[in-house]
Amino acid sequence: MRHFDLIIIGSGSGNSILTEDYEGLDVALVDGGTFGGTCLNVGCIPTKMYAYPATVARHAREVERLGVEAEVTRVRWREMRDRIFGRIDAISRGGLDYRRSLPHVTVYAEHVRFTGPRTLRTASGEELTAEQIVVAAGSRPVLPEVPGIDLPQVHTSDTVMRIEELPRRVVVVGGGYIGAEFAHVFSSLGSRVTQVNRSHRILRYHDPEIAERFAREAARQWKLEMGWALASVTEAEGEDGAVTATFTDPEDPTLTMQIPADVVLVATGRRPNTDLLDVAAAGLDVREDGLLAVDEQQRALAGGTPAEGVWALGDISSPYQLKHVANAEARTVQHNLMHPGSLRATDHRFVPSAVFTSPQIASVGMTQAEAEQWAVEHGTEITTKVQDYGSTAYGWAMEDHVGLCKLIAEKGTGRLLGAHLIGEEASVLIQPLVQAMSFGLDAHTMARGQYWIHPALSEVVENALLGLEVPEHSPLAPEALVARR
Structure with missing residues (x-):
């Protein structure tokens, strides 16, 4: 021992x-x-x-x-x-x-x-x-217990990145961030991709407005099939290396759908x-x-x-x-x-995440539904603002009709409760919002207490902050910044 x-x-x-x-x-x-x-x-x-x-x-x-x-x-x-x-x-x-x-x-x-x-x-x-x-x-990775799940054409995110060739046809099973990222990778590099999700909502943990916008754009780039559960994978006859993925309706197993593929990526969590x-x-x-x-x-x-x-x-x-x-x-x-005598705790209050798909997605804090429930429990009100990328000068330069920044704040104080972005460099644009939430900076102070480079894409965040119905002199604002304004 x-x-x-x-x-x-x-x-x-x-x-x-x-x-x-x-x-x-x-x-x-x-x-x-x-x-x-x-x-x-x-x-x-x-x-x-x-x-x-x-x-x-x-x-x-x-x-x-x-x-x-x-x-x-x-x-x-x-x-x-x-x-x-x-x-x-x-x-x-x-x-x-x-x-x-x-x-x-x-x-x-x-x-x-x-x-x-x-x-x-x-x-x-x-x-x-x-x-x-x-x-x-x-x-x-989690693998469903279905026939054919051990075939060499069936992969998880642990194995699919090392395959020998770019496959012609890819079936992505799962509607979470892993499935979304790989659907983007294979589709954008030239594979014909079908993404299949058991539920009728993709990216279900994200704010619904972001998830709906993403579903719209994803369906424009690859095929989306919603409401189907993987039932089996079988090797296809007469087509070297190909398989057929069979799906059933979770509510009616007699309804089936078959999709031919060269690679089946299981991204179910x-x-x-x-x-x-x-x-x-x-x-x-x-x-x-x-x-x-x-x-x-x-x-x-x-x-x-x-x-x-x-x-x-x-x-x-x-x-x-x-x-x-x-x-x-x-x-x-x-x-x-x-230092056993002075233990520290991990701060999990404002954990951001990003999905590197097309378009990119980033999120921190509460969704609108969560914030509305929080407001009821705390006897307060919230305010929201959705700002399109295309409303800014850089958005005009990009001819952007996809991106948006959605902010959620407490109405009486301007405290930011949630931020949700979809579009170009969303994972970068969200960082100042994470910083504001982490250090208690209210929305109006954040918007007017600093310069925003014009005409950078970050103006979409500035304009979203200014669009929130919050007081100009928040009780959260540091006195020095109130004086400067």
Whole structure:
């Protein structure tokens, strides 16, 4: 049995905990997957490295409205793939080699399970114990249990980016952000894409106005089929490598739809890896959604109270499944491990997210429905404003008829409650709104307390702020900014 000061399970955001402050500790870093975690190897980074050239290709096909004629003559898929993973795989190998080179770190490149409180067994049978354990073991794609799901033509986001050739026909199963991003990638690069969703609403966690606008634009770029559930995948006769995806109506299984494809991408969500760790053996609490239960300080819970010496972060314990959230939680754990007398909490108040599809989407805070319910509960009123990209000078330059910025605020104070954007660079335009919400800046002070570059696209945010029915002298506004106005 080997005893450590600290064991970290997972080499994604958990790996970032190990700074020079930990050089005096005997540390084990355990990961049976690819070193670097989801974001680096199969998530955020490679998907966006595909999404960017896909967006460039999409723009090339749509610039005719600006008086420019362009076309995409060829997509060199293998070259694109090898450029992406040539870089990523080197980072993964380099990170693993670096950790192995440190005298105070022991790397276990295998899976582990809990056998008791702060006690683990590796896949090879070695027993490990520690004073402190950080669980950062991530999540994995969910696959429906249907015939043919194990065929080589069926992929998840973990595998589809490494295929040999750009497929002619792609069926994307799922209406969430992963499905939306890959539908954009394959469609924009030249595949014939059909996206199929079980419900009749795509991107269901987004504000309905954003989801409806996206559905309209998505249907213009690829085929959308709503209200169908995947029933099976079968190899097609007489067509080498092809398959047929069969779908049924969830309410009437006798109604079926068949779609031929070269690749079927199943993007029906991800699940936390708690079930692979046997956390019950350590007495740790698991929520109904499968997440490892934690408190605000990222301490894992056992019987509703913090388990001694066990912490968790990232997809295994966070409902957000976002790298920037996992990094923030890692910073919390990093501090709390070394400063047990002054624990910090992770700030989850205003968590932004973005969908790198076409058009791009970004969101932070409450949807309109959530804000209306919040207003009823707090005896207040809200105000909303929808500002089209096309109402600004840069929107005119783009001939934009798609983008919009939707803001939601408390009427009496100007406190921003939610921001939802769809359109060009939405993930960038939302950042000042995240900043305003995080630091308590009211809408009017944000709009008039600073310069906005004219005629930059950011004016759509300025104009949306000015369109909200809020007081010019909010009780939230800093006195210095009130005086300047």
